[in-house]
Amino acid sequence: xxxxxxxxxxxxxxxxxxxxxILRLRGIGKEFFGNSVLRDIDLDVRxxxxxxxxxxxxxxxxxxxxxxxxxxRPDAGSVELDGSAVTFASPLAAQHAGxxxxxxxxxxxxxxxxxxxxxxxxxxxxxxLVDRGRMHADTNRLLADLGLTGLESHQRVGSLSVAQxxxxxxxxxxxxxxxxxxxxEPTAALADQEVELLYELVRRLSGRGVAILYxxxxxxxxxxxxxxxxxxxxxxxxxxxxxAEIDPDGLVRTMVGREFAGYFPDRDPxxxxxxxxxxxxxxxxxxxxxxxxxxxxxxIVALAGLQGSGRTEIAHGIFGVAGFSRGRVLVGxxxxxxxxxxxxxxxxxxxxxEDRKAEGLALGQSILANxxxxxxxxxxxxxxxxxxxxxxxxxxxxxxxASQETEVQxxxxxxxxxxxxxxxxxxxxxxIVLDEPTRGIDVGAKRAVYDLMRELTANGVAVxxxxxxxxxxxxxxxxxxxxxxxxxxxxxxxxxxxxTVMALATGAGVDSGEHxxxxxxxxxxxxxxxxxxxxxxxxxxxxRSTGPKEDR
Amino acid sequence: xxxxxxxxxxxxxxxxxxxxxxxxAGGSWTVFALLLLVFVLIFVMNPSFAEPSSLMAFVKxxxxxxxxxxxxxxxxxxGEFDLSVGSLVGAQVVIAAKVMDGQDELTWPVTALxxxxxxxxxxxxxxxxxxxxxxxxxxxxxMMLVLYGAIRxxxxxxxxxxxxxxxxxxxxxxxxxxxxxxxxxYALIVVVVLGVLAVLLMxxxxxxxxxxxxxxxxxxxxxxxxxxxxxxxAFLLSGFMATIAGxxxxxxxxxxxxxxxxLEFMAITAVVLGGVVLGGGRGTVVAAxxxxxxxxxxxxxxxxxxxxxxxxxxxxxxxxxxxxxYAAMPRKARRRRPAVPPPSAAGDAAEPKEPAPTHA
Numbered sequence: 001x002x003x004x005x006x007x008x009x010x011x012x013x014x015x016x017x018x019x020x021x022i023l024r025l026r027g028i029g030k031e032f033f034g035n036s037v038l039r040d041i042d043l044d045v046r047x048x049x050x051x052x053x054x055x056x057x058x059x060x061x062x063x064x065x066x067x068x069x070x071x072x073r074p075d076a077g078s079v080e081l082d083g084s085a086v087t088f089a090s091p092l093a094a095q096h097a098g099x100x101x102x103x104x105x106x107x108x109x110x111x112x113x114x115x116x117x118x119x120x121x122x123x124x125x126x127x128x129l130v131d132r133g134r135m136h137a138d139t140n141r142l143l144a145d146l147g148l149t150g151l152e153s154h155q156r157v158g159s160l161s162v163a164q165x166x167x168x169x170x171x172x173x174x175x176x177x178x179x180x181x182x183x184x185e186p187t188a189a190l191a192d193q194e195v196e197l198l199y200e201l202v203r204r205l206s207g208r209g210v211a212i213l214y215x216x217x218x219x220x221x222x223x224x225x226x227x228x229x230x231x232x233x234x235x236x237x238x239x240x241x242x243x244a245e246i247d248p249d250g251l252v253r254t255m256v257g258r259e260f261a262g263y264f265p266d267r268d269p270x271x272x273x274x275x276x277x278x279x280x281x282x283x284x285x286x287x288x289x290x291x292x293x294x295x296x297x298x299x300i301v302a303l304a305g306l307q308g309s310g311r312t313e314i315a316h317g318i319f320g321v322a323g324f325s326r327g328r329v330l331v332g333x334x335x336x337x338x339x340x341x342x343x344x345x346x347x348x349x350x351x352x353x354e355d356r357k358a359e360g361l362a363l364g365q366s367i368l369a370n371x372x373x374x375x376x377x378x379x380x381x382x383x384x385x386x387x388x389x390x391x392x393x394x395x396x397x398x399x400x401x402a403s404q405e406t407e408v409q410x411x412x413x414x415x416x417x418x419x420x421x422x423x424x425x426x427x428x429x430x431x432i433v434l435d436e437p438t439r440g441i442d443v444g445a446k447r448a449v450y451d452l453m454r455e456l457t458a459n460g461v462a463v464x465x466x467x468x469x470x471x472x473x474x475x476x477x478x479x480x481x482x483x484x485x486x487x488x489x490x491x492x493x494x495x496x497x498x499x500t501v502m503a504l505a506t507g508a509g510v511d512s513g514e515h516x517x518x519x520x521x522x523x524x525x526x527x528x529x530x531x532x533x534x535x536x537x538x539x540x541x542x543x544r545s546t547g548p549k550e551d552r
Numbered sequence: 553x554x555x556x557x558x559x560x561x562x563x564x565x566x567x568x569x570x571x572x573x574x575x576x577a578g579g580s581w582t583v584f585a586l587l588l589l590v591f592v593l594i595f596v597m598n599p600s601f602a603e604p605s606s607l608m609a610f611v612k613x614x615x616x617x618x619x620x621x622x623x624x625x626x627x628x629x630x631g632e633f634d635l636s637v638g639s640l641v642g643a644q645v646v647i648a649a650k651v652m653d654g655q656d657e658l659t660w661p662v663t664a665l666x667x668x669x670x671x672x673x674x675x676x677x678x679x680x681x682x683x684x685x686x687x688x689x690x691x692x693x694x695m696m697l698v699l700y701g702a703i704r705x706x707x708x709x710x711x712x713x714x715x716x717x718x719x720x721x722x723x724x725x726x727x728x729x730x731x732x733x734x735x736x737x738y739a740l741i742v743v744v745v746l747g748v749l750a751v752l753l754m755x756x757x758x759x760x761x762x763x764x765x766x767x768x769x770x771x772x773x774x775x776x777x778x779x780x781x782x783x784x785x786a787f788l789l790s791g792f793m794a795t796i797a798g799x800x801x802x803x804x805x806x807x808x809x810x811x812x813x814x815l816e817f818m819a820i821t822a823v824v825l826g827g828v829v830l831g832g833g834r835g836t837v838v839a840a841x842x843x844x845x846x847x848x849x850x851x852x853x854x855x856x857x858x859x860x861x862x863x864x865x866x867x868x869x870x871x872x873x874x875x876x877x878y879a880a881m882p883r884k885a886r887r888r889r890p891a892v893p894p895p896s897a898a899g900d901a902a903e904p905k906e907p908a909p910t911h912a
Contacts, residue, residue, distance in 0.1 A: 359771055362767035363767065363768065365764055367562070373761070377761045378776040383757045394561075394562055395562065403565055405564075
């Protein structure tokens with residue numbers, strides 16, 4: 001093992017049994033059908049520690065998590081819990097032993113209450129019937145213990161926000177008296193502001209001595225939250241280090257195994273925005289209202305905002321998934337009435353959807369079948385001819401697969417996203433709407449998406465870029481539009497900093513109030529710093545005048 | 553294998569696994585192995601079955617089911633069901649007999665009427681399913697009952713009239729050779745033509761869209777596929793195929809009150825036996841046709857073994873359940889073959905996606 005294992009036994013040591021190793025992995029190896037996925041992995045997770053597990057997609061993080069969770073059996077090595085070797089026969093056995101896992105896909109029943117979800121399958125009983133009173137009382141006690149005042153046991157899970165559902169999932173894990181919890185990208189579906197809620201919960205859990213293994217692609221939260229970082233690459237353990245001893249650049253280098261000359265590609269100054277390609281004029285429906293903006297050829301306009309602020313609804317409105325009932329949409333200067341994605345495609349629009357598995361891909365079909373789906377569905381007559389460009393597009397995106405016949409379900413997230421991109425690129429759209437195009441994909445694939453965006457602008461395509469990740473919004477956009485509560489809260493020029501965007505998105509200092517206190521705290525924090533631009537978080541932007549509308 | 557260059561084109565086709573691997577890999581190829589096995593057993597039991605005229609008799613008998621399987625395939629691969637085809641076949645035969653009533657000059661007009669009626673039934677099935685959002689299981693179950701009842705109401709319980717000789721030729725006649733001696737049945741020609749057309753259709757943009765719609769209708773819709781019309785066309789094809797099957801059955805077996813009964817389940821069994829996955833998005837039309845042949849051959853084998861015909865529904869039931877259970881098993885053999893060395897950038901290690909453990 002060539003890994004530079006820098007373990008510091010006395011790094012974070014408040015509390016009594018802080019240094020006690022809860023979970024110890026030694027020499028874990030795993031093969032699938034002769035492909036070695038993990039080789040000789042050592043890992044110690046201590047009580048009260050938040051331990052980040054990072055690596056590109058395919059590095060073996062998920063497999064390692066599944067071994068810990070009892071989903072897979074390791075082919076080599078040992079798992080020790082509290083010093084004694086264990087083998088979990090099933091995820092349930094692991095859970096009962098105090099090892100819980102929060103997977104990326106929610107395993108919640110949307111029509112059932114919080115309490116019913118938390119105690120699913122092991123409801124407290126009285127006389128053979130479910131003791132609902134006790135179940136709700138227990139759940140409320142658990143919620144109170146964890147400081148989750150915003151949640152109540154009887155709420156229907158389907159009515160909760162994504163962040164709250166994620167929290168229910170964690171509460172469920174905690175309810176098994178978990179001593180060890182692993183979380184697979186718990187913030188993948190959350191907006192930046194909601195992430196704070198989760199941070200709070202993670203910190204509280206670690207304060208109670210729970211050992212946490214935290215898998216994430218977001219560097220910021222790794223550095224905000226985690227005490228120790230372990231890097232996997234291609235199934236090998238590369239590095240374990242206290243967070244304090246590495247910086248984000250160093251971490252990315254370690255993960256990727258190569259230098260990134262700047263994480264984001266630079267703007268090409270020779271690209272000057274041309275004609276208006278997409279214009280929204282006072283559009284609205286039940287979700288959004290009075291939104292007007294323009295996107296020019298060769299321009300990247302970002303649409304920022306919190307989850308649920310109406311960004312995706314704008315994309316769906318433009319694309320005819322859930323159309324606008326008011327206002328006008330102009331594509332290439334002509335007013336279009338888009339009532340379906342089919343008409344949108346015909347008008348020269350493309351939409352890379354937020355949820356690539358549910359909305360973007362037919363997972364059981366081949367790469368080629370997915371890449372030519374839009375052609376087949378919309379312009380069958382010239383589909384064969386135009387599909388000839390697909391191999392070239394796939395290779396320019398550096399898609400990695402055995403062949404064009406590979407079913408997309410077997411590709412990594414990044415490669416799946418490249419198939420989605422290829423599907424739209426081959427239609428040669430005038431306007432492309434990218435809704436969270438880098439969600440859940442690895443660093444290398446992210447870079448490919450950013451490069452592609454620059455290339456599109458060079459070819460005169462108008463790009464509307466929806467993202468929850470502020471660093472990429474700030475780095476990539478020529479202009480930033482910020483949504484709040486279904487309205488356009490303002491517009492910021494290129495080069496605005498993340499705090500300004502966040503302030504506008506949360507409405508901090510403007511007409512705040514009902515927004516999360518945690519987040520206001522975070523924002524006001526930045527105001528305390530000397531030298532931040534402007535005393536207030538709302539800079540000199542006239543578009544704030546779009547006040548609250550009553551008809552939502 | 554070429555090394556990974558910076559801009560490498562993807563191979564168009566995956567390297568082909570060996571024949572044995574394909575036969576045992578589940579999905580489409582298993583059914584061909586099964587078909588072969590059943591035929592070998594039949595030949596062993598009864599060597600005279602291998603004579604051309606016996607084989608052609610078998611083809612004539614099996615043709616309607618093969619055609620129904622083609623129609624059912626389109627609907628199933630798009631993610632729906634069509635339970636109405638059995639009743640539709642029955643209705644078509646009864647309508648033909650009653651309207652035609654043995655008058656030669658009506659043969660072609662009535663055939664056209666039948667095709668129109670079949671398409672109409674398909675259209676109603678399709679529109680009710682896609683626009684009124686009634687699950688196709690219910691839509692076509694309702695259609696099955698409606699047709700069953702309406703035909704009995706109309707005819708007063710017993711079918712009347714007669715099919716013309718010309719009409720019946722499609723089901724029993726043939727070309728090249730003397731009647732009674734060896735002939736190539738029209739039914740075989742019809743099956744081959746429809747089968748080839750179906751294969752070609754599935755390679756056209758329509759077929760690809762149909763398949764993708766069955767796999768993930770949301771993604772298909774977001775890609776500009778008119779999902780309602782794609783699925784409605786699948787039902788139209790099913791209605792058309794049922795009509796053709798009805799013409800052949802009417803010719804082969806004549807007019808009875810029971811004609812067509814149970815054919816919908818035989819067709820679904822055949823398609824499932826061909827490795828086509830219920831729920832859509834997977835399977836080939838050739839395998840569905842092979843599934844129909846296998847089922848018919850199996851019944852022939854049972855006949856030769858002297859088993860009572862009442863065993864058929866039992867076998868069908870077992871096949872449906874077993875085939876669907878088999879399809880639901882993790883497809884180990886379909887794993888990605890490590891044809892590409894693990895790339896350096898954009899890491900994509902061969903880590904098979906396994907379903908996340910459901911509800912702890």
